[in-house]
Amino acid sequence: EIVLTQSPGTLSLSLGERATLSCRASQSVSSSYLAWYQQKPGQAPRLLIYGSSSRATGIPDRFSGSGSGTDFTLTISRLEPEDFAVYYCHQYGSSRPWTFGQGTKVEIK
């Protein structure tokens, strides 16, 4: 099983600041199979990034993804009020089970 470890657990930032979230895999993940989701309290997850760097439909360009191998990053260039949420990375490659990171909470400082 591929274990995804996200850091930090909580990120405290102000509006307009840049957020950098990390996801490290226990073994190499093809960049084609790494996604990021946003989840707000009481809501379902929403797909943000797939294929490590492609934005899903309707996702603003302040969200970007990068990385390869075992290290992946989600960057939010300038935090908007609606961006404060929990973010999960997810690997969905040929190696099952498909797994998620434990999440990073982005909170208002």
Added chain:
Amino acid sequence: EVQLVESGGGLAQPGGSLRLSCAASGFTFNTYSMDWVRQPPGKGLEWVSHIDGSSTHIYDADSVKGRFTISRDNAKNSLYLQMNSLRVEDTAVYYCARMGDMNTFGGVSPRPFDYWGQGTLVTVSS
């Protein structure tokens, strides 16, 4: 508009059973693979089960293998999860999720989950 609506959650005793349903609309259901993903209260996401459009390929997480059964009825645009031998650790919100189509997601397989329902809470307690 794509909609996924789960139902069937509730309180069950350890060792008991529940059947979850997910009603799909707004897309051609039989052409999409579907999954169940769960989230224990206050915790992260865990993939549970997968079924392709024709019910040919079914995969389960080890934690539910032999106890949970995923199925679908394409005529009714519905996805199901039969949960038997429930354990306290099965307590979670259960989401049905659509696996994105190959055309949209660069021709790779598998693909990420592009639409999720709002979830149904399953509580296993005596």
